[in-house]
Amino acid sequence: MNLPQILYLACGLFCIGLYGALTRRNVIGLLLGVEIMSNAVNVLLLGFSRFTGQVAAQAFAVFVMALTVAEVVVGLALVILLYRTLRHTDVDEANHLRS
Amino acid sequence: MSALLVGYALLLATMVMLALFVTLGKNLVHSVLGLALLLCATAILFVVLRAPFLAGIQVMLYAGGVVTLMLFAIMLTRRGAGVEIVNQHIPGRRLPAALMCVGLFGLLARAIHQTSNWPAMRSGPLPTTRDLGLSLFIDHALAFEVLGILLLAATIGAIVVARKRDHGEPEAQRRYGRTTLPREGKS
Amino acid sequence: MTALLNLRPLSLPLEVALLGLVLLFVDMASSSLRYKALTGWVTALGLTAILLVSFWDAPMGELGGGRYRTDAWSHFLNQWFLVAGVLVTLGSQVRVRRTAERRQGEYYLLLLFSLLGAVLLTGARDLILLLLCFELASIPLFVLAAIENGKNNEARLARTAEGAIKFFIVGVVSTPIALLGLAMILGMAGSSDLAVLSHLAPSPLVQTGVLLIIAGIGFKLGMAPFHMWVPDTYQSTPASFAAFLSTAPKLAALVMLSRLLGSGLAGQASLWVPVLAVGAGGTLLVGNVSALGQRSTHRMLAFSGVGHIGYFLMALIIGGALGQQALLFYGVAYLLTNIGAFIAVEVAIGHCEDDQIDQFAGLARRSPALALAMLVFLLSLAGIPFALGFWAKFYVFIEAWRSGHQLLVVLGALVAVVGLYYYLQIARIMYMVPPKEGAERPVVKPTQWLAIALCAAGVVGYGAWPAPLLHSVTVAAKAFVR
């Protein structure tokens, strides 16, 4: 159990989350991916905190969480808006704005 | 010691599996629930990483709040009662996305691998919740205030966006708008 | 603890927050729709008042052990953020009253939140604070972009929702990328204080962090290839909001980058300068070439904005006080010009179903003054002499050349010519194409006139006599490196 292990884990989770964000058709599914990504960031931060003893990393983690929540809140509201106007929540069908 | 290690490894493996389940799963609701599990597993990891306070927040805020919100959102945007919510992948995107993610992971892992000048462990005990509290309210007091405003803004924003449209309302209601005026500003 | 209680340095952000509070009360108190319009006035007047106050009350000082510090640099930026706020508030009143009459209060409130984030950002010297201020400046934008636009117009509502969700999705994916980078840096440095960061030893992880941050902020900036959301979102939003979206948040992102890279991670300059130089070149090319042949005014201006980011990045990589001078000067020029241009677009064709540039046909005959103002903005955007935009480009070019980016300068000068092509397309249609059948004189309300006139006056005035602006920019830039 050491820092690089945690970092590998964090990066791995991040990439898995990114995969979700890149492939999901449903906005909520996409948001799930994003959640995993920011969760991964937290893992990374706390890894640093554990193995260097910094408190700043922990503080940062708190803010990251709050931030993610804020984004999710807005995002879900947008999802509802999208559903209400377009009657679906599929990201790849919202492609009417283009050159 | 080895048991701990095995447990640690199992935890990590679980987390990865759960993350994969969330991203690869076919059912949106299952995915959300998978995410809740993942977040809980992460909370356990946080405990292992000696950050119990954060573990607590993690469970409450994420697993409790976010996941619930998401479930609500799913319910609100169902296309009809009883229809199973399928969490599809966009066809033709999986391979490129996978390549990208693997590539990104490769780059990140390479960077981790090549890094040698890790910061040294600070002398003294690991930070406690008290230390965290002090840091938050002294070092990052202003940031904390800003966070408050940010959350306020997000809330107001969410309400503004998610509220019903104005214009579909009957003319009478519009004229006597007083009775139907939203009060979300109070939150 | 005494340092925490001395809130003098925070007075300007506090005033903005206070204004937000007042606005909240006015909004709640204005029981009928008729009074909702008051919120716009309150915001405009309040911001103006804050701006005026800031001229004789310019508190400098620090807070929280140097994690927040106001100096001439931040003060200069804050004032211009306020100017942006005033102009956009003035310019969007008519539209907001028409299409979002029941949400006027929220509109201005969110605008104020975003502004608050921006004005706080300028003083932040701490990674976490920077991040939060930046997000505070950003998150309301997702909402503002989604505020409905167009009464009972399903197509337009759908478009708005689509633009907003695109903006949000790209943003929400970019944020964790930036977060990951920030986390790496913070973890390696062990502190969030920028002063500590500047002593960070280079290592692959730190470099990765820097690059991830650039990627994450590049989204907000609209740097190629993170710019793809820009045209779609601008097209979906009303021009008067695009005026805000294209200026204040961009400046905020630049402030963030300046702070992070310019003072915090200056030690990693050998990494990020070439990266950003290539980014600048690519952005210049992609933005300007993509704008060629665009039929939608918003999209054209969006791509043009992307092009301008290229010049900003040029200024950024110059580094030091000179780079900041160029950056700030360009920022002011861009701010005045772009806000003016977007508001003029809204006035000229805002009532139309679409924003095709053909809508400008014969504007010079229908409303000569408006056409002239639009022409001034276009020329300034193109960087034509005697408009502020020219001085800005010139200044960037001089300093970039001095710091050894000659190729970028030549590229920048050449794509400016490409830019002129599409800017002149609008001028051409305004002046050379006869008005369409039944096209009317655009109705311009006093507030809109005021906003456009202020922008035009700034563009022309500073263009004819740039010395004062140059002076204040110099002072501000000196404070940046101090």
Next chain:
Amino acid sequence: MHNLAIQHLVGVAVFAPLATALFLALAVPLRRHGWAAAYVSVASVLVVLAASVTALIQGWGAPPVEFGVTWLKLSGVPVASLGLRVDGLALTMLGVVGLVATCVQVFSLGYMSGEPRPALGRYFTYHSLFVFSMNLLVVAPNLLQFFMGWELVGLTSYLLIGFYYQKPSAAYAAVKAFWMTKLADMGFLVGLLGLYLSTGSFAFNAQQTGLVATATTLALFVAVMGKSAQFPLHVWLPNAMEGPTPVSALLHAATMVAAGVYLLVRAAPLFVNAPTTLHIMLWVGVVTALFASFVALVQTDLKRVLAYSTCAQLGYMVAAAGAGASSAAYFHLVTHAFFKALLFLAAGSVIHAVHSNDMRKMGGLVRVMPLTTAAFGVGTLALMGFPGTAGFFSKDQVLEVILEHAGWAPAGLLLVGVGLTSLYMTRAFLLTFFGAQRCGAHAHPHESPTSMLAPLVLLMGGALATGWFGSSLAAATGHHYHFHFSVVGGAATLVSFAGLGLGLLFYGKAGLAGDERVVLRSLATFVNRALVDRAYAWTFSVVALGIARSCAWFDRYIIDGAMNYTGYVSLLAGRRLQRFQTGNVIDYVAAVVVGTLMLLTWGLFQ
């Protein structure tokens, strides 16, 4: 004080016509009135004549004087001046120009009386301008001013040939004349510049040697060939007959075309240093004289006969100058000016009467216009070199010096030319004035009015008398000449009589049918092929226009095409780039990730 007076007189001679021309150009009502302009112009040319003659008398034998103002400075140093050079040569030439111009203008009063009034005004304005230009050239103290006058007479020639501008052939002839002379004038320019570069001045007597001298003088001679219609640059002169006949008399016979020879005389000190040039000149002159005489033999247009004859006579002058005897050339120039002007004016009188240039439509005019016939006859005799007439003396001198300096070959050829001259002039005279009257039924030829006859009489006197002044003329130009009988002179007279006889034989009885002889007909076919003309036409339409066409195509499609395609490709590139803008947000996210990957890859591996 004495000199000043001469300068004033000469100045009047030069600038009075300029003032007149400007006045007429600006005083529009006057000019449009026509007659008023005509009288103003005639008055002014009379002033010129008076001034010239007075100056000639006053300045006779006086040393040359120069007077000038700095026209051009380089590096603050004067390099060129404009002014007057008053010497025997200039004074005599002024006299000739004044006299002939006066005759022609007076003649024109009658000849042009049928023209619309504005056209008349224009005509006389041009004439005044011409007199100014010619005199400017005559009194030029240096080659630069000479060039200016040279070009200006070219301009007036162009304007006057194109006087009937609505007639396509006249318009074309004018332009052709200008082009040809302008092409030759490029030579003048080169010579001028060469002279300036090698000697630092534009003086007529600058000292040059060797190759530079040859090159410079050759270049100048090219200009002379153009202006004086030497083979192969002579083609414009026959076309120039499209102009009114008095114009042909003044410009294209007496004065302007002679400017080339005048240059040879004026700049003789230059040419003396270039034997090669002189040699070339000699042979060009000989070839022209012979060739033009042959061509003149088969022309049916009366003016064209005279035009080719002018060519030929100029060839004699050039040949004489080429033989190094510029004074002989000048002598022939002066006599030729009178009798050729006379011939042209007489021809003009005829044309005025029958309204045609075509000899086939004339004939038998001796009965109705006796005085004209007499005038033409005198001119013909003078041109043939009938003993006692002006042409006799000058031609005699020309042949003599050529024999002396260049041997029998050129002299022999020129003798053949003398015979041909007699032949074609006899032909023209007989066809025009004798035999049956062939001018259609509705034409009623009549003798011309006094205004036209008076100049004829005056010029008749000149054509008969000037020959006797040969020695004075030579003295005026600083040479010695005294008439004496010589072998070649006698031979010339004999040949000339032979030509006359042959002409009488051919045309005396037969009239027009004389042209049907095999020799003449074959000559006519050969000449009418007009190889030289066709060569020019081909050069212009195929070579020059071909180059022009390809240049224009190249410019439109290659140069402009490069520009257009740059724009076009940029626009296409813009559209291509916009294709990335799919509208699908997942693509945008992918772009973000790709961008991140690119940044990381490049940043970490750089």
Next chain:
Amino acid sequence: MNWPLLGITVFAPLLTALVLMIVPARTGLWVRLVSLAGAMTSLVTSVLVARSYDIARGGLQLVEDYPVVPQLGIRLHLAVDGWGVSLLLLTGLIIVAGVLATFTLRNREREFYVMLLILVAGVFGVFVVQDLFLFFLFYEVAVLPMYLLIGIWGSSNKVPGAGPFKKAWSILDVGGREYSAMKLTLMLLVGSALILAVMIAMYLQAGQGTFDMEVLGKAHYSHNLQLIGFPLLWWGFGSLGGVFPFHTWSPDGHASAPTAVSMLHAGVLMKLGAFGVIRVGFMMLPEGAAVWMPLVGGIAVLNVLYGAFCALRQTDLKYIIAYSSVSHMGVIMLGAATLTVSGWNGAIYQMFAHGIMTGLFFSLVGLVYERAHTRNVLAMGGFASKMPIVATAFTLAGLSSLGLPGTAGFVSEFLVFVATFQSHHLWWAIPAILGAFVTAVYVLRAVRRIFWGPGPSEEFHDLRDAHGIELGAIMLLSAAIILFGCWPRLVLDYVDRATVDYLPRSLAAQGEK
């Protein structure tokens, strides 16, 4: 006399433009009169400047100096040398003639004159400003109004592309007035971009913190800057100066432009380009110029001949004149490239002479086009009988363009030919002189086709001669052609003085090479 004459000259048109914006648009006559007054003011002050200039003293005179952007060392430094005097006169003449020639304009005349006057202010500025930055700025101010002037008031002459060119041609709308305006603007601005880059490089390398041309002219630049900078400047300014591969905006631009604009553009604006090459390129980067001189001269010669041949082929009246401008601009560049007193004098004098001449040309072409409603010379013929004054003036302009003595064109061409003989490249003289001959061919051909020949056919029923105020422009320019052709020292003495001051520096660099 302590009037700020130069300031008045430069800013009078600008002020007039401002006044025009206030004048009510309906009163077209007032608009025209005010414009004329502004133009006349500049002409009068130009003449006064010429009178105040002391030739014997030489150098820069009538200095006015105000700081503009002290941080960058940018100053409004106005001063005039011999060249400036002559070119001010030219500009004054042309703008007055231009305003007179458009007196009959009846379409948005207020905007038209505003643009025109702004343009002219830029031109005046370039000729008298001694600060490189403001030089550039005025240059741009002079160039940019062209876009609207051509785009709004111009005329179209579509060129359908043939064969493989068809698609691109139709997309770009080649020959349309908007196309022409855009092409002109973009090509010139590409040039400006290059100028800007070199200017910045010079400013930084001189390291004096000033844009003063005197200082920058004396500064030492690295070999690389000289070597790279000069061709860029040549390209940049040469684009406006109609230098060979960059001239391609000019035929379409001139053909599409309205009368006064063509007059100003060919008459004055193109000179700015040539002036820029000499003033900035040759004089400030002399070593680079010395290296590139053979190419510059060679291209100039090509210009002369190529332009003339292209003109020979054209059947559109305006294209003929436009290509003739290309050809004549070659003479300017040729004179400059010879690096001799005579050549530089000739170049500047050619600017002057060609300016007047082409101004006259375009004003006449405008008249003809206005009355004949076609520009196709093949369709015309015999116009001289209906419009004798126009015919005469056109011929006069043509004669000047082919360098007939007694017209201004002769003096300059003569000087340039002298210079080519003096230069190291004697062969330049041959094509140059040949070009003058080809000029004679196409000009007289055009005269013959338009004005001569059988009378105008039925379709040209409303041909009228120039009359009234139109005569003013024609007379003014015709008189100038003859006056400055007969007595060139009126201008040439000024020019010569400046050349003597400036040339040695360039020659020294040539010697070093």
